[in-house]
Amino acid sequence: KSNAMWGGRFAAGPDAIMEAINASIGFDKRLYAQDIRGSRAHAAMLAAQGILTDKDAEAIREGLLTVLSEIEGGTFEFSTALEDIHMNVEARLKALIGEPAGRLHTARSRNDQVATDFRLWVRDQCDAAIDGLTALMSALVTQAEAGADWVMPGFTHLQTAQPVTWGHHMMAYVEMFARDRSRFTDARVRMNESPLGAAALAGTSFPIDRHATATALGFDRPSANSLDAVADRDFALEFLSAAAICAMHLSRFAEELVIWSSAQFRFVALSDRFSTGSSIMPQKKNPDAAELIRAKIGRILGAQVALFTIMKGLPLTYSKDMQEDKEQTFDAADSLMLALAAMEGMVKDMEANRPSLEAAASSGFSTATDLADWLVRELDLPFRDAHHVTGTLVAMAEKKGCDLPDLSLAEMQSVHEGIRDDVFGVLGVHNSVASRMSYGGTAPDQVRAQVARWKEMLG
Ligand code: ARG
Numbered sequence: 001k002s003n004a005m006w007g008g009r010f011a012a013g014p015d016a017i018m019e020a021i022n023a024s025i026g027f028d029k030r031l032y033a034q035d036i037r038g039s040r041a042h043a044a045m046l047a048a049q050g051i052l053t054d055k056d057a058e059a060i061r062e063g064l065l066t067v068l069s070e071i072e073g074g075t076f077e078f079s080t081a082l083e084d085i086h087m088n089v090e091a092r093l094k095a096l097i098g099e100p101a102g103r104l105h106t107a108r109s110r111n112d113q114v115a116t117d118f119r120l121w122v123r124d125q126c127d128a129a130i131d132g133l134t135a136l137m138s139a140l141v142t143q144a145e146a147g148a149d150w151v152m153p154g155f156t157h158l159q160t161a162q163p164v165t166w167g168h169h170m171m172a173y174v175e176m177f178a179r180d181r182s183r184f185t186d187a188r189v190r191m192n193e194s195p196l197g198a199a200a201l202a203g204t205s206f207p208i209d210r211h212a213t214a215t216a217l218g219f220d221r222p223s224a225n226s227l228d229a230v231a232d233r234d235f236a237l238e239f240l241s242a243a244a245i246c247a248m249h250l251s252r253f254a255e256e257l258v259i260w261s262s263a264q265f266r267f268v269a270l271s272d273r274f275s276t277g278s279s280i281m282p283q284k285k286n287p288d289a290a291e292l293i294r295a296k297i298g299r300i301l302g303a304q305v306a307l308f309t310i311m312k313g314l315p316l317t318y319s320k321d322m323q324e325d326k327e328q329t330f331d332a333a334d335s336l337m338l339a340l341a342a343m344e345g346m347v348k349d350m351e352a353n354r355p356s357l358e359a360a361a362s363s364g365f366s367t368a369t370d371l372a373d374w375l376v377r378e379l380d381l382p383f384r385d386a387h388h389v390t391g392t393l394v395a396m397a398e399k400k401g402c403d404l405p406d407l408s409l410a411e412m413q414s415v416h417e418g419i420r421d422d423v424f425g426v427l428g429v430h431n432s433v434a435s436r437m438s439y440g441g442t443a444p445d446q447v448r449a450q451v452a453r454w455k456e457m458l459g
Helices: 016-022 025-048 054-073 085-097 099-103 110-146 166-191 210-216 226-231 234-260 288-311 320-349 354-361 368-379 383-400 409-415 421-427 429-435 444-458
Strands: 151-156 159-165
Touching (some): 025 110, 085 110, 110 166, 110 234, 151 166, 151 354, 151 429, 234 288, 234 320, 368 421, 383 409, 409 421
């Protein structure tokens, strides 16, 4: 038999395969709360405008609340034949309250309905991402405050470059996650317009009040063009783009934790709570959470590419292709929230291995730049000459199998006769980091200033 919602012109029902490819209820049931919220706002507006009687509107309101509690109580029976969440809710409403249920869809289409529901859902995910990022940033600031003067190697090309502080490294991620957070904030502002009342695509002949429903749903305003309102999913793409950039940052940090927790580095100990063992090698403690966080970018970026590809060739306005927006976005959002929570947990629990960080910072000729700077400052050498002298000393130390501070003054003077005893002062890693006082530099005082700034901003 034909569909009760739209089957007027149909003599036969859909093939089973048609039903399977067409139905979205398996995943869009996640929009139930947004769908009911949107319908309540719509019904209240219809009544206020005299399009619905107050009696019908009240029956609809009561009925929708019953549907909501049935879904939340797990007693609601979802039907694939009813395609999606919108028709499942409406059909149940009809069973509960009868005729007035059929009046709810006046001046509305599933096209503006789904655009509204999905916007509300993605808007909530922006808020969740902002909260998750804020919690992660706080955990990083706590680590940075504790280790504002712990020295560790700073790397370029994963080769020892210059000594930095643990706090400085943690605060680098705070800056990155802060930009991620602002991307979600910006996206939220742009997406916060109500498609409701655009109806199928052209607007409606009923005297609706789109400003009222926009306000009721927490939108800043109704969208100004009904075609645009039902046709675009750029808000989801913007969320996915912000999510992909954030996941890329999470992945880089996760990669560092994987390296740092290895026996070869021993920079950090991850907690038991965020590690797993091996079923064959009893000694193993694997950084699985970090590895999985590192992997999530694959799914999230995949979702973004999928939705771009779905959307890029669609003529205005709605096409059924757009039903495929939801699973991708749901999966990406779930992945991101889990990755953020896992990273926050790992950062809170992890313990930096100070001696090991300091030993690593003191090896690999990490203070060679400090030596070159000393030659410029004290002996007035041009930087390029100082670079060459220092390079020669590094080669000498490497040949001897020692580090720069282990060379004797006589050995140094054999390369440049002007070198004096006080050069050794700059070869120590603590002096090195303390000297990098330029704004945003790694000196502990600079790090503490950034920690204080962020503590205030994070509240
Ligand atoms: N389930 C559909 C979706 O997710 C709802 C909109 C259907 N609209 C329509 N005209 N078929 O996009």
